Amino acid sequence: MDPRPSHDLIFADGGVMPLGARTRVMGVLNVTPDSFADGGRHLELPRALEAAARMVEAGADIIDVGGESSRPGSEPVDAALEADRVLPVIEELARRHDVRISIDTTKASVARQALDAGADMINDITALGDPRMLPLARDRRVPIALMHMRGEPSTMQRDTAYEDLIGTIVDFLRRRVELAAGAGVEDGKILVDPGIGFGKSVAGNLSILKDLPTLARVGRPILLGASRKTFIGKTLSLPVEERLEGSLAVAAYASARGAHVIRAHDVLATVRVVRMVDAIREV
16 A cells, blocks of 8 residues: 555645645744744744745745744743734735745634635644634635644643554544534545644654554545654754754655655755655656
């Protein structure tokens, strides 16, 4: 069985992004003062737009804009502040670039404003934790990424022990997908994310990668975000600014093992790596 079956990601405007033969890259654009990898770097609009332009030029398929840090121990921010951070960036990105834009938020109110500003999809790390998110995604007919996380960012690393980690993730995501589909979210609108680094130990994160083909049982394309994360730093004994090689190794392995979309800070290097993996897969 191919660990990466083909899917189509279908946007509200009718555009289709084929997922399967080619690995897609989602560039991370954190418009926050406290994100673990690049907090504060893109908080000002001109710098955020410069970073996004570099990602687009490097070959990013999607730009994921977030205004609230989800690093371990982080605290939530007010929806108004989050919107103030992301909306100007999304409006300008939509005006300047022909690239799909994702809003990385757990709040339906922020997601709604972001879609109005030009975003094309929602990246929800709480997998519909806000009860208003599901009807929003359904009614606006936009793709949504649903992620597994135990607890919330402020508490998620307090308990990282599981009897069956990959089974727990598959069961959770399957239930979330069934909930969305039952509410009328169309096929081609849902991605699933195992939540690397969200309530998992170092060994747990490594086991998710090793068992990634099992996630295909959910029947939806897989989004994977591991770029610069702590498990890479602990595995290699490296600070966050020196985790490029580890991040690229994970991206290559995940691409080969079934991930359809790789979420990454270092877009150019990641695009080159997954293009090489795709070439090998096609032989």
